Amino acid sequence: MRLFLLLACLSPFLLAGTCTPDPRSSAAAAATSPQMKQLERTWLHSQEEDQGDVRVYRPNTYAFPPARGRTGFQFDHNGLFTQFDIAPTDGLEGRKGQWKADGSTRVSITLDDKRDPDYQLEIVSLDKDVLKVRRVE
Numbered sequence: 475m476r477l478f479l480l481l482a483c484l485s486p487f488l489l490a491g492t493c494t495p496d497p498r499s500s501a502a503a504a505a506t507s508p509q510m511k512q513l514e515r516t517w518l519h520s521q522e523e524d525q526g527d528v529r530v531y532r533p534n535t536y537a538f539p540p541a542r543g544r545t546g547f548q549f550d551h552n553g554l555f556t557q558f559d560i561a562p563t564d565g566l567e568g569r570k571g572q573w574k575a576d577g578s579t580r581v582s583i584t585l586d587d588k589r590d591p592d593y594q595l596e597i598v599s600l601d602k603d604v605l606k607v608r609r610v611e
Contacts, residue, residue: 518546531605
């Protein structure tokens with residue numbers, strides 16, 4: 475009888491320990507998908523290749539034609555994000571934030587300084603040399 479009472483008292487704690495998120499859940503799977511892993515680098519805007527509302531980005535190691543400045547961003551594996559804007563002195567200004575996968579084709583961006591609202595990037599296509607996105611407010 476005492477064993478039964480002990481188990482009855484401990485059962486909520488024992489069950490709580492088994493309630494771990496399923497790593498195959500859509501958010502966890504999206505964050506670790508091979509496509510999202512390809513994002514983890516620094517991308518610069520290749521405005522010459524934009525098509526309508528689709529923006530084209532290439533790795534920062536790409537041989538870009540001359541331009542008066544290029545915006546871009548960096549995705550780190552740990553969810554850290556840096557958005558590169560053109561600074562008042564014509565250089566790049568890095569703005570820190572976070573990113574997270576929101577499904578298999580969207581990324582949510584939050585900037586720490588809150589100068590701009592949070593936004594999402596819809597991934598139109600992604601390979602090792604080209605990222606095409608559509609910005610969703």
